[in-house]
Amino acid sequence: MFIQLKTIRVEVGYAETMIERFAGEGIIEQQPGFVDLSVLQKKRTRGEEEVMIVIRWESEQDWKTWETSDVHLAGHRERRGQPAPSFILDSSQAYYEVLGQKVKS
Secondary structure, eight states, rough: EEEEEEEEEOOTTTTHHHHHHHHHHOOOGGGGTTTEEEEEEOSSOOSSSEOOOOESSSOOOHHHHHTSHHHHHHHHHHHHSSOOOTTTTEEEEEEEEEOOOOOOO
């Protein structure tokens, strides 16, 4: 399993905007190898809010196929040249290969 982790820090009052953007219905759910997407909001913050998006894929190759797909790239092309919203303070991405897992039986 492969995990894509996005962390976005926003000004106070804008976490809900990011949550709606990522938690709403989209096209990623229809992609081969997509497992699930979770949107988390950090509980305690001072002067900013943090939203984390965890996307699980069956494999790194499935994620790469999504990243290079026409439908995914088209979404990014629509926003090309537009400034990032001013309420976004910082964002980062990290990628993980799952090497161990426990599940409830």
